Amino acid sequence: MRAEQAVRESAELGEGPTWDPVGGRLIWVDILGSRVHTYEPGSGRRTVLATEQHVGAAKPRTDGGLVVNLRDGVGGYAPDGTFGWLHRDPVPGRRGNDAAVAPDGSLWAGSMAYDETPGGGNLIRLAPDGTATTVLDDVTVSNGTGWSPDGKRMYYVDTPTRRIDVFDVDGEHVSGRRELATVEEGAGFPDGLTVDADGCVWVALWDGGALRRYTPSGTLDRVVPLPVRRPTACAFGGSDLRDLYVSSARVGLDRPTPLEGSLLVFPGAGQGLSQPRFG
Template structure:
């Protein structure tokens, strides 16, 4: 259960790991450095691409390229690297944060204010043609998003609540929000999450130095300690989606651990769910 270093890096705010099955690579971002990183476990090859603005997430698109959750909205990179806006909605003091692609190919894109002001964030469903549908309700720091193996439940984290919530997910709509699991005081804040093939929910604990797995019924059944204080998110990847990759951050720490900012991996710890490319 000891994590290994997949990529030694000094990311300020590593986030949003995503497995790209077509490229056989793990994609993740450094939000504050405006960089998208790529890593191919098979060859060890790495890539780094600069973005137009601070980037909260980058996900594969159908047909190639990436959809990105930027400071001022959702943008597209084509297979040739050309950039265009899909949905531009700038709000002063706000930026894009974590995002995820639903089973129907729509992007659920979260935001937060730089000062983390209460109710300053949002979560919006964005279709391939750029049509937005905001999720109602107060949101502060929109973070992890994921779906159950049968696609009927959507898990969601608004970090200051110290909860993982779950929605009924039906006909592309999320409704009937309720608590799935609560994170106790002193254990950190829930950040990014991943769902495995058995329906377990894995969550990174910011300021908690750990990854947790909750069973489908919300019962805590595994805690893996990490050498870094601020893990940010996790995603399954590699052969058979059996390895759990973990992004980490250096930001806000006077003396960060030497591995803070690196991409870590827990080899063979479970089995993930194949992802969906953005339908746009």
């Protein structure tokens, strides 16, 4: 596997790549830049949407708009760009971070304290009708979230723990939290993740300059070095869901290279899963 530059960008904190098959585009955000980016590999067309707050994640909606995890809660953009709050819960010193859409169309949105105070964040489930339920509290840096191909397992990362955890899923409820794998000291910290068609978990290693792939039993079976020090998340995309996209950050780096903060791609890296839309 060899990384290619998909989009040259200087994102401070690029995050959350998501493939939108209806639009044939890759969506990702620059959290600290308050920007939602899109990229259409077929045409090379790009768009940039400026948000009024730091934006942790952006996912496609069934109506063609976007749902966004912002500083003060979760909002939505209609196709014409009109914005409205879906769930507003401002907490001083806290912002939204990574998020994912579950198989049932709900949004699982995480948060964290700006200063990474232990226990300063949470993970909520937002139903399409706007009903919010707290799934996890006492979270420090809520990050990667994904589901197994059969929807019976949920994978989750609270980055400072260095763990990828797994839960059993029963409808909208999760239980039986346990460790799938731990990233050892010196190898970086687990950040965003995606699950492939084999049920394996791909995770980006912040400060580790690599991706890792773990089997459903937790066995490490692949390490992919990257030309960036702070990869943040990964997602399969393209018309056949075989290209693996990786977002990256340049925040906090001395002398960042031109690639850091850009969107990378590994063509033909594997087989991804179609991701549901919010709603």
